[in-house]
Amino acid sequence: MSNNLCISISDHRGTSHYLINHFKKRYLALFLLLLSAILIGGSYSIYALYQQTLFSSSQLDLLNVEAEQLTESLSEESAANQALTQQLEDKNAALALLAQRVDDVETILGLQNENGEEVTLExxxxxxxxxxxxxxxxxxxxxxxxxxxxxxxxxxxxxRVHPVTGKRKYHRGLDFAANTGTPIYAPADGVVEAVRPSNKGSGNFIKLNHSLGFATTYSHMSKFKIKRGQFVRKGDLLGMSGNTGLSTGPHLHYEIRFLGRALNPRSFVTWTPENFDSLFEKEKTVQWAALLEMISNVVSMQVQLTRAPEQLTSIDTASTQTVSTDKQKL
Ligand SMILES: [Zn+2]
Structure with a gap:
């Protein structure tokens, strides 16, 4: 019996005895040993896993912090990038606007080459x-x-046949169908040569003397707003249109004269910076080339005078050069 192991298990039904002999005891011992090994190994593994989990968790926290920092810096970069993109877009828009304005200026100045064709005047x-x-x-x-x-x-x-006299007569000006009281403005700088009230012929009459041989007249007016000898600038109010003198109805009779000779005012009335060459093409009476040369010389001299004082010494030479260059062109 000494080699046998007795295991007693008691419960409410009584006590059961199990006899385990020597052989079985060795197996049991082996089994218990194996079980202990498994338990110890398992516990260690669980412990190791737990430690690893703890480490992983702290690593995860660190990574999360890093990710947050990265997200933050990314959003900062993104905002900076957006600002730069916006700046770039603004610059591009400004550049496009500038290009358009350069285009407009070129059109106004007639600097664009139109099909390579050149008018004789050009x-x-x-x-x-x-x-x-x-x-x-x-x-x-x-x-x-x-x-x-x-x-x-x-x-x-x-x-034309005159509307009042019925006789064929040369109409030396342009008529504008202006109601009495319509404001009349100076079409260029000048000096008032005549302000003449009258009930006959041209009626109330104004004559402006402009530069370079040009003069303008205004007939049949109702009111004067300027006096003889007064200097006027382009756009200044001269007076009001009316129906005075030899006139069939309210209108303005407008004349442009060059050296006393009446020119067709139409090409002057329609003359704008957009059709700069049109006046020179339509109105052949004036020696435009010489006139333009003179104005160019005066303007270039003014440009020289507005420069720094130390540059003034070169005016004479520069002006002479400008004149000779322009003469070659014209
Ligand atoms: Zn008329």
Whole structure:
């Protein structure tokens, strides 16, 4: 019996005894040993896994912090990138606008090559050489635009039967169908040569003397707003249109004279910076090439004078050079 192991298990039904002999005991011991090994191994594995989990968790926390930092810096970068993109878009828009304006200026200055064709006049006058300053000066000195803006022309320049006398007579001006009281504006800078009230012929009459041999007259007016000898600038109010003198109805009779000779005002009335060459093409009476050369010289001299004092010593030489260059062009 000493080699046998007795195991007693008691419960409410009584006690059961199990006898385990030597052979079985060895197996049991082996089994218990194996079980212990498994339990110890398992516990260690669980412990190791637990430690690993703890480590992984802390690693995960670190990674999360890093990810947050990265997200933050990414959003900062993204915002900076957006700002840069916006700046770039703004610059592009500004550049496009500038290009458009350069285009417009070129169109106004007539610098664009139209199918490579050149008008005879353009062979004499190098449009590209005429600076915008020269053009600006011309549009102040030479009558341009309508003296009664927005009012239609009712009678043109040339031979016609006079509406009052019934006789064929040369109509030396343009008539504008302006109601009495319509404001009349100076079409260029000038000086008032005559303010003449009258009930006959031209009626109440104004004559402006402009530069370079040009003069303009205004007939049948109702009111004067200027006096003889007064200097006026383009756009200044001269008076109001009316129906005085030999007139069938309220209108403005407008004349442009060059050295006393009446020219067709139509090409001057329709003359704008957009059709700069049109006046020179239509009106052949004036020696435009010489006139433009003179204005170019005056303007270039003014440009020289506005430069720094130390540059003034070179004016004489520069002016002489400008004149000779322009002469070659014209
Ligand atoms: Zn008339």
């Amino acid at each position: 062979q004499r006058i190098d449009s590209a050489a005429i600076s915008s300053a020269v053009r600006g000066t011309l549009f102040r000195l030479i009558p341009n635009g309508s003296p009664t803006p927005g009012i239609r022309m009712s009678s043109g320049f040339g031979s």
